[in-house]
Amino acid sequence: MERTSLMDFVEEILAGKVFAISKMISLVERRDPKAFNAMKQLYGKCGRAHIIGVTGPPGAGKSCLVAALVRQFRKKGLSVGVLAVDPSSPFTGGAVLGDRARMEEFSSDPEVFIRSLATRGSVGGLSEAVNGAVDIFDAAGKDIILIETVGVGQNEIDIVNLAHTVVLALVPGYGDWLQAMKAGIMEVGDILVVNKADQPGAGSLLNELCLMPGKTMARDILDNADVRMETWRVPVGLTTAIKGEGTADLASIISMHFQFLKIGNGLSEKNRERRINQFLDLLSKRMREEFVRHYQTDPALRGWIEKIKNLKLDPYQASEQVIDFIVEAREGKIRNKRPTNKKENNQ
């Protein structure tokens, strides 16, 4: 893509053009070098959206909950981007089939953009794709970005590192609660939701959760709608997303959490952390690619690869040796040339 057409393309994304957004996410997904250049342009327009993660075990009704939240945010006139990330879905079936049904309801609304990220074949590329897609939605002017993902720390994309607000959806009657709590899973949500509240056991689960340290009834937060608190007490509420019950309150609490983060230092802190993580992700992936690209022609790198291939050197020692080599090389470089000059040249 030439510079002019790249700029046109970026302009279309910034203007919220559906085709351009969609194309750009696809480029990011397959790690096209064009995406890399466009992302640099889009980056400056990011930072306005509220990034919300909806997570929980399979069967917690996350998709229904997300659809209900889309309806609620649309009622408030906010534009919404949805990213469905479900690596556990067999055959990317969740991504391919499930969405289609969900898409239909919102297909006539230009202010709602729903996109699935398939992870097949892109080992290690998921967090980069999700981060990229979030930035694209943000730059394209979406007010709300909802990311639906299964599990917590169970897959590559750690929603906690990415979202401003994490909604953990649970359902009554879900197996061994003690196990779940021991596993520390209850610590990830900024908001806990007992979904499918019309099923038996919802009330007792709600009570059980509220008794946990740092948790409170959602009602308490809604009644004293003051977000200038020092620490966020995690509200626990009931929803029956499929009937739309409790979802208006949930949307309100989500927005309150965003206000809370804005008033305190939380929002900028989270944004900083996300950018550092995103950078370290990109760096480690690019290092790998760089190594693969160069080892064919570079005798130093090729030597390592040959020894590993011939099983004469184990990957553990090899990785140590390469790191030592790079670190020593870098230190040599620093002695030869001031790093501050280097940095300034590169800007």
Place this chain on the structure above:
Amino acid sequence: MERTSLMDFVEEILAGKVFAISKMISLVERRDPKAFNAMKQLYGKCGRAHIIGVTGPPGAGKSCLVAALVRQFRKKGLSVGVLAVDPSSPFTGGAVLGDRARMEEFSSDPEVFIRSLATRGSVGGLSEAVNGAVDIFDAAGKDIILIETVGVGQNEIDIVNLAHTVVLALVPGYGDWLQAMKAGIMEVGDILVVNKADQPGAGSLLNELCLMPGKTMARDILDNADVRMETWRVPVGLTTAIKGEGTADLASIISMHFQFLKIGNGLSEKNRERRINQFLDLLSKRMREEFVRHYQTDPALRGWIEKIKNLKLDPYQASEQVIDFIVEAREGKIRNKRPTNKKENNQ
């Protein structure tokens, strides 16, 4: 751990001591530096085991199939290590609860070692842990290593890069077959199994699969037990693992595939590829860690981190700049010092 106690520890693993194996896998899981040193010692003892991946969608009965295969391999007097890797399992529940039941049957058999790998909190660490655990089992003398994992390319650990033989388990009546085939999922198995063959639709699924290019009836392979074929035709067979039906044949076919790989160049080729992938994984992770460790004190690296934190530099440009910096530094190094010397010094 001092050198003598490290060597004692390594000796215990090589002798197949359960406690040492278990401790070692835990060290690898939490990326303890001690593990790194021990892995270097164990590496030389690897290369004997047959690494088998059992994969498929949730509900395909993978755990039952794995248990049935353990029984079959034990009948042949082979020792077995099992790794259960299920990142989609909520609350690591699959890992914590499911195994306990499965463990019991084999708990009195010292030649069977079952281990779950939980992935919570270890973003990006799963493939390293699985590779490490496989090496530990291999060095400890297990003849067979079975890895159970959900999905294919749906999570971080790509079983195809790791196992010698991949068994793809499917079940009749599983949603939209066309989708699955389009998604290319059928291409990953060295052996296809229609499990739960007592359910309606198993026969027609079997026939449908056999008609696909490169596939054949398992019966054909078993009847002409000649593994000196040029290309492996993927056998498709029926099992009802829970009743033990078809699993003896499956175990035989799995062993035939190993023989096929040994006779051709396949086995050493797969081992080489696995080692290169393992190395590149380790390298990219260690690069990330190295960067995190040094940026606090190193003004060059700190400069980048500060700019990213203050949202003055996007992570995309930053990662490019750091890579350029490293590559240039390395090239400077090469001019100053012969890389071949460097390599030889390090051995």
